[in-house]
Amino acid sequence: MSRAPLLLAIALSTIESHTVDLSLCLAQDVPVLELIPSEQEELADIREVLRQFIDAWNQDDAARLVSLFTEDGAFITTQGGTYAGREKIKRMLTEEHRALFMGTTLDETVRSLRLAAVDRAVIKGDFELNGYKATFGLVSVTPEGSFVFRLRKQGDR
Numbered sequence: 001m002s003r004a005p006l007l008l009a010i011a012l013s014t015i016e017s018h019t020v021d022l023s024l025c026l027a028q029d030v031p032v033l034e035l036i037p038s039e040q041e042e043l044a045d046i047r048e049v050l051r052q053f054i055d056a057w058n059q060d061d062a063a064r065l066v067s068l069f070t071e072d073g074a075f076i077t078t079q080g081g082t083y084a085g086r087e088k089i090k091r092m093l094t095e096e097h098r099a100l101f102m103g104t105t106l107d108e109t110v111r112s113l114r115l116a117a118v119d120r121a122v123i124k125g126d127f128e129l130n131g132y133k134a135t136f137g138l139v140s141v142t143p144e145g146s147f148v149f150r151l152r153k154q155g156d157r
Helices: 022-027 037-058 062-067 086-098
Strands: 006-014 069-076 082-084 105-117 120-130 134-136 139-141 144-152
Touching: 037 062, 037 105, 037 120, 037 144, 062 069, 062 086, 069 086, 082 086
Parallel strands: 006 069
Antiparallel strands: 006 144, 069 082, 105 120, 120 144, 134 139
16 A cells, blocks of 8 residues: 655644544545545545554644655644745644643544545545633633645655
């Protein structure tokens, strides 16, 4: 089996949404039309990138998170902060996972997964960040929103 594609970009945005446990989501196939075996393998590789991202986040492993990005990848936060390039993404994720996001876990629900080209794919879904509580006055909320992963295959990854 080929190695999973690299993450070209991830964009997060805050919205009100309902999410379910990632293990339930990934246990079910995202609906797709009839696919030839090579496309089925590609979709499995794409799902693997999502699993790797979630596992790395949930283990506070910033180095592993960063390894999923291409050199020219981008991470756009829910507040609109953009970190372009692996080095900037590494710096931000390392700092954030040492403090603000330490011990948090992500739950995600995939809404769509599609092959955009021979070497590109897009995953869209919703997320909930558990273990991090934002407090606004007397109201405490768990951050949740939507995400878009844009993946590009490079070589055998």
